[in-house]
Amino acid sequence: MKHFSEVTPAGERVLDVAEALIARRGYNGFSYDDIAKRIGIKKPSIHHHFPTKAELVAVIAQRYTHRFRGALLEIEGRQAVPHARLMAYADLFERTHLREREFCVCGILGAEAETLPAPAAEEVSRFFTLNLDWLGAVFKQGAEEGSLRLPAPAPVHAEGLLALLEGSMLLARGLRQSTAGGAGPVALAAAYLTPLQPL
């Protein structure tokens, strides 16, 4: 399959617009014509860059995961303490969400996984695996050095925090508010993590 780094500048413009559409309406909620109209070109021009919608979405998920991986590395360089790393991680979701109430791209694609073309579903699965592995390692480090007291194995907490953050976006959508009940991803993560810290 095509790799996002091979895309031309005009193709990148398509990816940007399509990604924003997915973040708001999901895979089944936008069309090639929606992209074309927002860019100001015609539908067949989109097909010129990405022949099928399946490939377009797979590349978007792939690029999104790549960007996220970069953000994780940046957090590692900026924060040394597990708790601080996890809060910085939660802030990634908060910033995504504050950007005009966007959903995590792979989050909303994950919800639609049953209707997704196989290549796109695989890319989405990679996104979640990447995040769970990274979170699991951070929780494990915290448990080993004693800065976090975990009542469950590290992978369970990794899954719990990721579910909490993706779920907070779903909630905000469902409630039709920018931040559900007034609390955003960071506040929810803090409520999750605070009791795990020794006094």
Place this chain on the structure above:
Amino acid sequence: MKHFSEVTPAGERVLDVAEALIARRGYNGFSYDDIAKRIGIKKPSIHHHFPTKAELVAVIAQRYTHRFRGALLEIEGRQAVPHARLMAYADLFERTHLREREFCVCGILGAEAETLPAPAAEEVSRFFTLNLDWLGAVFKQGAEEGSLRLPAPAPVHAEGLLALLEGSMLLARGLRQSTAGGAGPVALAAAYLTPLQPL
């Protein structure tokens, strides 16, 4: 708008099939013909019961919320302790999820809220408000009687637990597993709630 209790038996059959379709593929992932084929009748017969898809989905969300309200009342009658009530609540999601990997109907509709007809989006919003209010009251009771030590206000924990449970279904979908990473809603809720209990 029509109330679910006015629906005829044939109409209820339509609701049942459509609800199962939504739980797997979402609002934008199924058509009237999908319903018709599964029941064994023709497409216009579906329109006879529910003239528009917007109304059909609104009634489904309405009925789903009603059923959920009943389940909450049943938990109140069966469990007296806040922690036990919350775990029984998590089990509602676990059972939904084990039923052929279904998503919470209002959960997946919430993710698609931006593309939902207004009446359906309002019903979905009601579902979340109902759940947040109920959870908030349980957390508040736990904090007041001292059986739960909450680092954040009760409404924040209500939002956190609901986000965790909805998110766990999203994760499982995205990872293409019946229970993400092996841990289901109940295990994640336990990891969330255990540190909130005094020793």
Place this chain on the structure above:
DNA sequence: GTCTATATCCCGATAGAC
């Protein structure tokens, strides 16, 4: 309550000129 037939529209996708 269900049917056949049809209207209208939009979708993803392709052909081929510029």
Place this chain on the structure above:
DNA sequence: GTCTATCGGGATATAGAC
């Protein structure tokens, strides 16, 4: 890289007979 034109299909929805 973008365009016009078009195809085939599937979507929601309606009319009207049984």
